[in-house]
Every structure is written in C-alpha cells, then in structure tokens.
Amino acid sequence: MAKIGDTLKPFTTQAYKQGKFVEVSEAEAKGKWSIFFFYPADFTFVCPTELEDLAGIYPKLQDMGVEVFSVSTDTHFSHKAWHDSSPAIGKIDFFMLGDQNHSIANNFDVLREGQGLADRGTFVVDPDGVIQLIEITSEGVGRNATELLRKVKAAQYIRNNPGEVCPAKWEEGEKTLAPSLDLVGKI
Amino acid sequence: MAKIGDTLKPFTTQAYKQGKFVEVSEAEAKGKWSIFFFYPADFTFVCPTELEDLAGIYPKLQDMGVEVFSVSTDTHFSHKAWHDSSPAIGKIDFFMLGDQNHSIANNFDVLREGQGLADRGTFVVDPDGVIQLIEITSEGVGRNATELLRKVKAAQYIRNNPGEVCPAKWEEGEKTLAPSLDLVGKI
Amino acid sequence: MAKIGDTLKPFTTQAYKQGKFVEVSEAEAKGKWSIFFFYPADFTFVCPTELEDLAGIYPKLQDMGVEVFSVSTDTHFSHKAWHDSSPAIGKIDFFMLGDQNHSIANNFDVLREGQGLADRGTFVVDPDGVIQLIEITSEGVGRNATELLRKVKAAQYIRNNPGEVCPAKWEEGEKTLAPSLDLVGKI
Amino acid sequence: MAKIGDTLKPFTTQAYKQGKFVEVSEAEAKGKWSIFFFYPADFTFVCPTELEDLAGIYPKLQDMGVEVFSVSTDTHFSHKAWHDSSPAIGKIDFFMLGDQNHSIANNFDVLREGQGLADRGTFVVDPDGVIQLIEITSEGVGRNATELLRKVKAAQYIRNNPGEVCPAKWEEGEKTLAPSLDLVGKI
C-alpha cells in the first residue's frame, strides 16, 4: 500500500465533473493539497452516503485550497449516469475519476485482489505530492468527513508552522506543542 | 503495508503492563477485537497526548471486548521507565509492547525506512485476526480516540448484523442500510 | 487471443438477468451452444445498437439451444442501472456479465491494453466448450446479428451432420458439400 | 492471435497472380486497404467456394481501393496448378500467396498447431497497416463475402468521417451516430 511519505505516482484518466468529461492527470494535484477518496463501485450503498458527506465539506476544502478526487473502477460514462440518476451523487461538484484500467487504485495499492474493486481508502496529499494522511475502512463502515476536515487542518497547520506539532484531538485554534529537550519525558 | 483483510502475523515480545513485565504474543489478540496503536518513540511529544487520549477510552473498549496494544521500537525497560516518570503515560493500563527488533512494526509494514521508528498507525483487528480498519497520520498530526471509538462500534455492528451496512458518520444507535437490488442507483 | 479450438476457461462473476443478480460461471455454458458478446462500456454509443440487435434474435437462439452472455468491464450494478434507464438495453433478457476484474476479457484475450475496456468481440462456443467462431470489429463498426445467426446455424449443421461442410454464404436449407477423394481439385 | 490494432508484420513470399509468379512483401499492402484471406489447403472443399465468392466482389473492392491476398501453406507452384485445373479457382485475379514456410500464418497467429494448415481467418488491414476487422470460422463453416463487403465499407466510412460511428447492421448510406455527452445512457 502507499505509505506516509510516498510520492503521488503519475496517472491519466477521464473524469466527470460538473456536466463535462475532462482528462485529468496527477498534474491536477500538484502545488495544492488534494484528497483521493476511493470507494468500491457506482450504484451501491455505503458509497453514496460517504460521497454526499464529502460533498458537504467540499466548499470549505476549496477555501482551504484542497482539491478532491473520488475514484472507483467504473468508467466516467458510469459516473455521469450515476450523477444523473442519484439525488445524493447529484450534489457532487468535485472530480469523479474513471479507473476501469485499475491504474490509480494500483498506484495507491488499494485494489482488492480478484474483485476488481477499490478499498474504501482516503489519502491526503500535500502540495509537494507527498502522502500525509491515510485512512481505510472495511466494507460496510462509513467514513466521517468532519474528522477528515480536522486532520487536514492539522496537517496544514504543521506544514505552515515548522517546529510545532498538534496533540491528540487537536482542533483548529487550539494550543499546539513545540518539541524541545526540556520536554523529553515530561509530558 | 498491511491491508484491509490481511491476517495478523505471529509475534512474541516483552511488554509492560500495570507494574509487570509480561511476554505477549499474537495469541493475546485472538478471539477478541484488538487495537494495535503504533507511535514513534518513548519520551517524545505528540505520542503521550495520543496515548493519554487512548487511555481515556480504554475502560469503554474493555466493556466492548476490545484489547489495546501500544507499540514503539523502544524496549519494555524503556516503557517502564517512561511510565514511572510521565504523568500522562502513568495513566496507561493497557499493554505497552517493546519492539526493539522491529518485528511487529514490520508485520504491519509501518517501519520508517532508515529511521528505526514506527509510523503513527492504528490497526483494528477483529476476533478472527483480520484487519478491519487502518489509520495513519504523518509526524505531528495527533489522532482522535473518539473517532476511533465510533469506527470500532460500526465495525462491531456490521459483524454482528450481517446484511446491514453503516453509512457515513454513523453513530451507535443510528439507522443503518440494508443493501438490496431495489436500492441500486437509488441512494 | 482465444483461437478456434480453444476450450472455454473457468470464470465466476455476478450478472444481471431479468431483474435479478445471479452468480454465473463457465458451467452455465457447458452442454449447450453459447455466445460471448463483448463490448467496451455501458452507457456508450455503438454498444446499445448491437445489444438491441442481439436481443432481437435471442428468442430464435433460445429455440436453437443457444445461450447468450454479454460482457463488459462494468459491474453488475452498472448493468442494472443501464437496463433501468435505457430503452434499447431494457429489451435484453440474456445474461449481462460484470467483468470489472477483467478475468473474462482476459480469458478471451480481448482486453485493450491500458484502457481497461474489452474489444468488440463475438465468440461462439459449442456444447463441448470449444470455440468455433470468432468475430472482432474495431471501435465504431457495428456487428450484424443476422450474419451471426447464419453462421451459428452452419456450425450447428456440420456438428450434427458429420461428413458434410457448408460452402460460402450457406443459408439454412441450402445444399452442403460432402468431401471425397474424387472432389480433390475438381471444385 | 493478431489483435485489433496490431500492425502488419513484414513478410516476403512468392505468389501466383494472373498467369505469373511474382514476389510479394508487406510493402504491397501499405498505403491502401487490404484483405488477408487464409484457408487450409489447395485442392480441398469449402475453400474454393469461399475463394470464388471473394473473387466475385474483387472488382468492387478494387474500386474501393482494397487489395486482396489469399494465403495457404501450399507453394505458389501448387496455387498455379490448382488455378489451371479448377473452374472456380480459375476465376481468381487477386494474389495467391505461397506460405509453405508458415511465416505469414504465424504473423497472424492462425497456424493450427501440429497440422501445418492455416485457420479460415479474414483480416482487414487499413492503409496504415493496422488490423481493423477479424473473422475466423472453424473447419466446415463457409464465410460470406457480402457481409465482409458491408464491414469494409463501415470501416472505411468511420476512417473518413472522424466523430461518427456505425451502429449495428449499418449499410452504406444509412445514418450513423455522433457520440456526445448528452447521448450517455440515452440510447
């Protein structure tokens, strides 16, 4: 699987976004924060609730300079058809990447061997194309966009404030820690 | 890296738990839910806040039948010394596994190449020894025990209720989904 | 690519058929004639005209003891959604096989390298599981169900009448040839 | 087997054409449409009916700029002797290629392992030397030159009219389809 510190691998694919088919590559994610949000298949059950949840925080993420790419092993034709027919999916404004040749799922090593479907994995990538956060849940367990938002903020904070680290459960605006020799063994 | 669906690999090591040194193996995690909670090093900065956060939910986890194993590449001697000297770490009642030979970190593939330290990774394993949830954050971003609790509950729920799945942000007691042909493309 | 005389390879997948999801394997094609009809993707352009054309001869094929399996690299969820929304596809009563893990397309060696889509290939398989007829057209050229019907009839005729062969353009009821030493060099 | 999109491989051989022995290479097929028409053996049964059928459409194919090459694993001496003695074969004006070293049959991967005979395969190659149409029938099932003509016309049409595709059963002069986003899932 992709690991913390790995660099985003190249890809090129067709995506559906806001009524259009567009070609997307890894270049789209360079120079800004990005979220790759994998799910098993269009027209299924947990997936739309998660995608709708994510759609809800997309405006905030855009304000924070974060792009979002949802990915399944369906085609962009299928994404478009789903967007047309599902009220939940119809709310999505971000990129829906077609990955029927499995290359993006393989790039992040989340393809379920033998099934041709991606695991339910979230990857947060920084502006240098380096993976900073990973979360994967088994089939049937829905993710939580609010917690994702918290972690993206923490990751942005420590990138912007070298020398500080965010303690457990840190929320935007709370105190952080500044590591120093004196703190060793004292927390 | 370990993937959703992988089985817990065998290990044997010394641990510190509640004033004693005990030998622990993968057998300790079989037949019950378990959490493997990796962190970089004893006597450092983010780690104690996360471990204290986790210590806070340990009683609830025990009620839910979930065991907890914290792991770093320090020895059990070091864990004991840290437990003695740190007020935060002193609250821990769960297993603190010594992994100075790196075998457990390698089992879950979270050893940082060249540094000899583990990534900040959480792995939830079901009673069959199968990994169900994964979360990894980069250096400096603290995890959130409350969200972990939510996900463990969801994972337990779908194991106990075959045929149901938990939508995004699901909290204990909320409605779940039951996949059926009629729902295809309708959510 | 699969060749004349090759034997049908094993597969297992989910299919959509007449309002139901069913598991289908190569066993379904054994002991009867069968047609595997590959096309690139659901929700596209030439494909539905070909599938509708094929749907038109399905009753005759059933009378002749021939089963039909359409295959694309989409999921059975996607097939169901397409069947629900497209008037042409809604006429289909045969098996629509999901092949998102590419195993059936690879079995017949019609996967377009790098695209994750199948070529427009038709394979007629006899009751012993042996491929007897192959036709493949490039993107953009539609097939012809009437000609397919003619060839299936010829293949069935020569299986049932050992010692006879069907000349070019042979139609059901026309004269065939019986090879003999005397005919050598005389036609 | 040769696949849609493969490029014509180099060959050099002796051919019989209209009373002469000529050396032919793949260069003869470059820059124009061409048909490679394989059959098992001279002096046999189905083959002459198919070759005669093909001879019948040769004038039209020539008008469309399409060259024809029939191929078996016999020598050009044998082709000449057959042309001399058979009324059906005597009508052939196109190239009859000798392939006793099996190189052309191997180029298209239609050699029957162990028999030294070619399968009954038709390959239509475009002016760039790229295979666009494939058809192969088992021993005993004759091909249909009329259907071949229909498909060659469709292939020529879409090459000459980028952005259009030919639906199933398309005949010269009929309407074609122009793929667009709006058509997705609507046919």
Add this chain to the structure above:
Amino acid sequence: MAKIGDTLKPFTTQAYKQGKFVEVSEAEAKGKWSIFFFYPADFTFVCPTELEDLAGIYPKLQDMGVEVFSVSTDTHFSHKAWHDSSPAIGKIDFFMLGDQNHSIANNFDVLREGQGLADRGTFVVDPDGVIQLIEITSEGVGRNATELLRKVKAAQYIRNNPGEVCPAKWEEGEKTLAPSLDLVGKI
C-alpha cells in the same frame, strides 16, 4: 541432421497411395528395409525425373523387401492432384507422404531454414529402424536410382553376412572382404 546409426523418429501423417488417402506412421517402416526420399516441392522440375527414376526400381525394391516413402512439404491433396495431372508422377505406386507441418523433414533435419522446403535427401533405414545410408544433393543435381539400388544391396548383404564387408564399387555377386588381423596394413 540425422546421422548413420540414428533411429527413425516417430511421425504420423496422411499419404496418397494408389488412388487412396491413407494414414501412415513410422510403424509402416519397422521390420523391413525402407527408403525415405525427400524432394523440394510438387509441380516442379528435377523432382519428377527423380521420382520417375525411383518408380522404375520400385518393383525390384519390393522383391528385396524394401518399402519406399517419398516426402515433400506439400499436402496429400496436392500429391493426389499432381499424380492426376503429371504423366511421370502418375507412374508412382509407393507412398507419397504429406509433410505440410514439416515434422518428417525435421526428424531427418533436411528442412531448408526459412524456405519451408526439404533438401533432396535419401535415407536408407534397416529393419531395426536404424539409418544406414545417406545421400543429399543440392538443388539442381538429380540423384541416380541405379546407384541407390547397388548400395541397398550392399547394405543388405553385410547385414546378412556378419564378418564380411563390401569393397568400393561392389556389385551384387562380387567378392567381399573378411577383415582379419593378417589383413591389417596389407591391402
């Protein structure tokens, strides 16, 4: 190439003999003397003169218990057609083996690399299936059935008379030599 002392390798093929198609294998040559007579191609120039020459001594060979197999890489269909149309070939009563899959020519290692034609080679095989005499001439040089007859007689003589050897130019009825210590260096 096959060498003196090599054993006849197994083969199975179709042959034309006296108005019939028959299946022939190496078993046909076991327990009797046999001649394998290779030539490049049916319907060519030197070959028929050699085959006619051989046909002339066939009755004598049969009296001597020797079977004859002519072999080219043409099919048995082609042999039949040639036998029908050529006055010289029409005199042949022995087996004309089809070898379009090149297996017999390869068994004796006389296939011309890249041409798919056999060299002009004669192999005399004894009743144990062991090669005793070899002769090969380049394209354009005809063999001599009379000399072949002389050598087959010599080979049969020494098999039947252990302890004797035939000097140069030996003809049936002439004196042979009996090797002995006293003859060493004395001839």
Add this chain to the structure above:
Amino acid sequence: MAKIGDTLKPFTTQAYKQGKFVEVSEAEAKGKWSIFFFYPADFTFVCPTELEDLAGIYPKLQDMGVEVFSVSTDTHFSHKAWHDSSPAIGKIDFFMLGDQNHSIANNFDVLREGQGLADRGTFVVDPDGVIQLIEITSEGVGRNATELLRKVKAAQYIRNNPGEVCPAKWEEGEKTLAPSLDLVGKI
C-alpha cells in the same frame, strides 16, 4: 551434421602428400572445387579399396579443377607409414590429412560418438566453400568413385549454366531442364 549450403569451417593440420609432410588449412580448398573424403582408420579393410578407387579418378578430377582431401583420425605419421607399406594406398597422390584432434571430423559432424573414428562420409565443396553434395555409408558399405564423378560434373554444370537443372541419372553431355512457368505440373 554439416548440411547442404553450409560453409567450410576453418581448420589447420599436418598432411602427407607425395613423400612430404605439409601443413594444410581450409585456404587450400578455397577458390576451387574440393572433395573431403572421410574414412574410419588407417590399416583397415574397406577403406583402402575406396581410397584406391578415388585415386583412380584423381587425374580426371584434377583436370576438372577439383582437389581431394582424405581424412581419418590418424596422424600424418601413420598416413606416411601406411603409404609406405600398402600397395593400394601407395597409389595416392592427393592430400592425406591427419585429424587426431578430431577437429575436421567435428567440423563436418561425422565423428562417431565414443569411438574416436570418422564415418564414411563424402562432402563436395564448391569454389565458394559451400557444401553441395553429401554421401555417407555405414561401416562395411564401400562407396563408388564413378557415381561421385557423375555428380561432381552435374554440380559443376549447373553452377556454370544458371537457369538449367540436371534431371535424374544425368550424364555429361545429356540434355538438362530449364525451369519455366509453363513446365509447372507438366513433367
């Protein structure tokens, strides 16, 4: 074994010729026709009759520009001793090559595995160093210099008269054949 069309391989050895020891290499055979005449051993039985037979035609061969090299795995010392003591061998004026290191016999692939003796093989090589005729007889069957002379003449004739070929049993002065399209299937 060496095959028709193979090129003479390099060698260097000591030879006995007309009362002298001379060093001979493949250069001696370049630019003229040559015969390599292998036999098993000096001081044996069939060999001297064959060598004497060959000695008889050596003057004619010299007139035709053909050099002769006899070869066995004996040394040149042994050849000289045999030439001194045997009346038959004493008549030889051509090169008697020593091949005790087996390199020439291996070049023509006529070494009997395990015995260290050469087979009774004749190889006629043209002025370009290309093998044109091969004849090998088993132990005990003597060759015939008269037939060898006939074949060398035929080989020289077709080299000098491109476009003509010699039919079976052709003798110097007889009619040859000129291959043409019209002759196909007519002989």
Add this chain to the structure above:
Amino acid sequence: MAKIGDTLKPFTTQAYKQGKFVEVSEAEAKGKWSIFFFYPADFTFVCPTELEDLAGIYPKLQDMGVEVFSVSTDTHFSHKAWHDSSPAIGKIDFFMLGDQNHSIANNFDVLREGQGLADRGTFVVDPDGVIQLIEITSEGVGRNATELLRKVKAAQYIRNNPGEVCPAKWEEGEKTLAPSLDLVGKI
C-alpha cells in the same frame, strides 16, 4: 563480526552528550583514537556499572587523545531520560549514541539476531579508522575499564614505536620486545 584490521564504516545518528542532542557521524572518530562501547539496553542492570566504570577513566582517555562512544539500540530520547534519572549514568560525559535503526550495531556485527539488542562489545579504533582491539562478553559478565586502559596504551605504544612489540601483561613503562632474526625460537 568486525575483525581486527577492518575499517570503521560510515554512520550518522543522534546522540546525547552533556545536556544536548547532537548529530554524530564516523567523522567524529577520524584522526584520533576512539572506543565504541556497546551494551544491550538503557534502564538495565550490568550496563550502568560498566558505563560508570568507563566514565571513571574518561578523563585519562581524553588526555591520551581517545574519544568514547557508548551505543545501544535505544533512542537519544531514552538516553537523555536515563541520564536524568540514574545516578550512575548521570556521571557520563562522553557521547551516548542512539542506534534504534541498528545501523551501528550492524556495522560492527554485534546485533543479537532476533532480539534487536547489541552484544556487550568493545572496539578500539586507531586514528586511521582501523579496528585494533576487540572484546566481547556474554550477558551478565561485566567488563573491566582498567584492563581496557592497559591495552589502549599498548596499542598506542606500538603505533608510536614501529619495530617494537608489547609482551603479555605489558604495563606502561615496562620493557618491550624488538623482533629480530636472532630471536627466532629463542624466547
């Protein structure tokens, strides 16, 4: 294991020294004598007595131009915490190297396979980076700093006095030996 005469291999690590964290590499040991003093783990039993013993001779070693590096597979954080809490370790003024990635222990080949702990090994390295003295004791047997001092002096003496060697038990100021031919077999 590292051998007498081996050269110090490159390393880079974090160390604790006199209240500071410093980065240390093999460059620190070049151009002066140095001692690498391995022990199994911080917070254990024999180790602190040995380290205290070594701390006692550190001033003399410094006068002699010898640097000291203690090494265990603990981190520098752990070393600092131990230094803070242990009266014996608190006396240490030399470098305490963190080796949690095992690279230095592997450089000297003293890592106990499977345990992730170093053996109790002492290595004296000369100013050219060449190992001159090695001592390793099993778990439970403490080393002796006085004897180490004696051997370092002897090693320095023979480096400074080429042509002399130090006999057994040699102490500073005692007579040495000067090897010569006359001494052979006479001692």
Add this chain to the structure above:
Amino acid sequence: MAKIGDTLKPFTTQAYKQGKFVEVSEAEAKGKWSIFFFYPADFTFVCPTELEDLAGIYPKLQDMGVEVFSVSTDTHFSHKAWHDSSPAIGKIDFFMLGDQNHSIANNFDVLREGQGLADRGTFVVDPDGVIQLIEITSEGVGRNATELLRKVKAAQYIRNNPGEVCPAKWEEGEKTLAPSLDLVGKI
C-alpha cells in the same frame, strides 16, 4: 567471526601435549569449560610471552575444570620442535593444536586473509560448547592471563547462579546484582 552464542564447530587435528602426539577433536572440549587461544606463528616474539603467561594460570584453570587449547597454523611437528628448543614454551602442559589446514582458525573466523596466520584471539567456551567470551588484539599487543582468569570466573559464576549478574570489574567473592523490575532505571 564467531559470535557470542555460537556453538563450537567440529574439527579433528593432531596436537602436541606433554611429550606426545595426540589426535584431538571438538569432543575434547565438550562437557567442560575450554579456552581456545590463537596466535600467529611458532618461533616468533609476542606469542611465547603470552603462552608462558597462560601456562602460569593453567593449574588454576584445571582446578576450575577449564581445558586449554593453543592454536596456530603450524604443524604439531613444529609445535614439538618449538617446545624442545624454547625455555618459555617448554613450560606448556596444555594442548598445542596443529592447524596447518586452517580449519580451526576458519571455524572461529580469525584467519588473516592472504597471510595464512591466525589473529591473536581468545575464545572461552562453556560446557555446552557455546562461546561466552571473546578477545582479540592486533599484532604486537600482548594479552593478560590474569584478566582472562577474572572473566572466566565471572562466566562460571553466572552459569552456576541463575538470576545474578556480575558488575564491571567484578572479582571472585564480590557482590553481584540480581535484576528485578524495581531496579529498572534505579542503578
């Protein structure tokens, strides 16, 4: 090199001991403590002072149940001659092993590559054949039998008193340490 914890490898050789030549194998060292004492060569300079030093403690070692084997790459003949001629060596009563085939020096990995001489290495082996102590000094630095005696006593003590360990500089009769959880970080 041999490491702490390695087991004594098998060997067989000739030794000189107290006026006799005896065959010695690793069996001689089993069931008792033993010292393998390597030195470069007979008839040299430092070696005899070390061997004489060792000879001095041999009676005490025998009382402690410890056998001694000195080893160089000389033969037992050479050892005998040296013993005869050198006053220092003449005092030796222990085994002097011949190792001219280098097998014992290789077993302990102390052979100097290219010189055929052993390093100045001491190995103490316990009754189970396991190496417990190692010391190696460079050419020119003499070892110290008194310190060796101290360490052998410590090794024997901890073997006989499980649960105790000997601190640095421990001498027979002094206090030892008993590791316990309470001591962690307290020494």
Add this chain to the structure above:
Amino acid sequence: MAKIGDTLKPFTTQAYKQGKFVEVSEAEAKGKWSIFFFYPADFTFVCPTELEDLAGIYPKLQDMGVEVFSVSTDTHFSHKAWHDSSPAIGKIDFFMLGDQNHSIANNFDVLREGQGLADRGTFVVDPDGVIQLIEITSEGVGRNATELLRKVKAAQYIRNNPGEVCPAKWEEGEKTLAPSLDLVGKI
C-alpha cells in the same frame, strides 16, 4: 591432471598384445601393480627408444607382479602395423592400448589441448587402483626405465612394510627410516 591418491577411472578399449587384438578395461589393472605409460604418437622418434627401454625391464616387472600398458591416441590397427615394421617396437610384449577417442588420456588429464596427442607421462598405480607415482617430461626428453624400476620397488616396499619410509635415492636392500616422535627435528 590425475593426482597422487586419485583412483583409476574406468575405460574400455582395443589393444594389441603379442600378435592379437584384445579388449582391455580398467579391470585388467585391478589387484596388481600397473604402469600406464603415455607417449605422443606411433611412428615417431623419442617414443620408440622409451618403449624399447621399458620393454627391457618388462620381465623384471612381471616378476614383481607389475603389468604395463603403453598408451597413445593411435588405434590398435596402427600399433599392430608399427609393431610389424619397427625393430624396436617389435620387442614389446606388454599391452599397447589404442586411445583414438582420447578417453584414457583424458582420464589421466595428459591430453595436449588442441593437438590430440598425449603428454609423455608415466603413472604407477597400486593394487587398490590408487596412483602412487607420477612423472611427466616435455616433448624431446626421454624417460629412464631404471629409475622407474627403483621407484616402483620403493613404493612396493613401503606398502608391504607399514611404518617405514624410504629416504632419497633408496635402492632395494638399503636401510629405511621408521618415523617416531624422537626423530622430529633430529634428521
């Protein structure tokens, strides 16, 4: 090359001995002493003087139970012819082995690479088939049968008198040495 202590390898060949051709194998040399006497070639120069010299001591060797085998890469036919024509060779009564396939020369590793001739090597083999003496001289240096006799006697003596050895230049009847500890360094 064969070494002292190697065992005689198996061989089978034809030999000339006292007017007869006999088959000889290594069995002939088992259970008795034997001499293998290699020389380059029959009919050459140094060889006959050495073989005549050896023939002179053959009666004595026979009395001592020693068999003699001379070997060259000539055939037994050549040996016979040489024996007939040479006065020196005519005196030989021992086995003259033909080795034209080089197997015996290769067994003793005395074949001159590229020449096909054996070196001038003598090998004395004891009744157990073990090589005890070796002598090889370059081309042009004759051996000495008298010295060979001396060495064979010495070899037989020490086999028959275990515990004694023969000093330099020892002749039959002279004193030998009995190795003992007291003699070490005293001769």
Add this chain to the structure above:
Amino acid sequence: MAKIGDTLKPFTTQAYKQGKFVEVSEAEAKGKWSIFFFYPADFTFVCPTELEDLAGIYPKLQDMGVEVFSVSTDTHFSHKAWHDSSPAIGKIDFFMLGDQNHSIANNFDVLREGQGLADRGTFVVDPDGVIQLIEITSEGVGRNATELLRKVKAAQYIRNNPGEVCPAKWEEGEKTLAPSLDLVGKI
C-alpha cells in the same frame, strides 16, 4: 595439477636463505632455469634426506644456471628454526619458501585436500617460466637428485639445440636424435 607447458603463476612470500629472511616472488625464477621442490612438512622424516640430496647437487645446478626453491606449508620462521637444529637441513644454501597461506602449493595444484600439506612434487621451469618436467611421489618414497640432474641437462640440451631430441636414458654427451621424414616408422 600444473601441466607441462603451463606458465609459472605469480606469488610473493617470505623465505629463509643463508641466515637471512628475504621476500621472494616469481620474478626470482624468470630468465633462468628453476626447480620448485615441494615436501610435506618441516621436522619430519623423508623430507630431510631429499633436501640434503638436493643440497648436494646445488653447486652443479648453480653452474648450469638453475635456481632451487624448496617449499612447504610451514613459515619461514619454522624453516629457520629447522635449519638451526638439523644437521642435514643445515647444509641447505638455496631458498626455503614459507607457504603457510598455501598459495604456491595451490599454484602448482599439489596441496593435499584437507591436510594442509603439499605433495612431494618436483617442477622444472625453463627461463620463459614454462613447466618442462614434473615428478611426484607418494608419501614415503624418496626422490633421486641424480636422475633430476640428468633430466634437467636433457631439457637444457634440447632447448639449446632445436631439431634434436634426447632418447631414453640419455646422459650428457651421448648421441641425440634428429627427427626427419625418413625416420618415420624406422626406429
């Protein structure tokens, strides 16, 4: 083993010669004749008689321009000690090479596998560094310096008199042979 015609391989070692230790390499043997005289071990039994025998002819060998090198796997220290204590060895004035690293014995391939001792081999090397004579005797059979002298003289003679060879038992001053064609088979 080294063979006649092999070239002296490079070596460097310490030697004892006339009261001094000197470094010797293969350069010492270039440009003059040399004898390498191997023996098993210093302080043994046959060896000193052979070395004394060789010492006796050393003055003559020096007059003939021949250098002598004795070699065993002992050190030069051991050689010196032996020279000091043995009356026989005390007579040696030539080089006594130490070969405790076995490199020279391996160069000539005379090391007894597993024993670490050299075989009793003599090698005479010409001024070009090429081995001309070899003699090896088993343990217990002493060599003969007088015969060695005879052979060295013969080898020098034929080097100085090209075109002549020395017959068996040749002694200085006796007649030699000049090979010529006329002598073939006449000796």
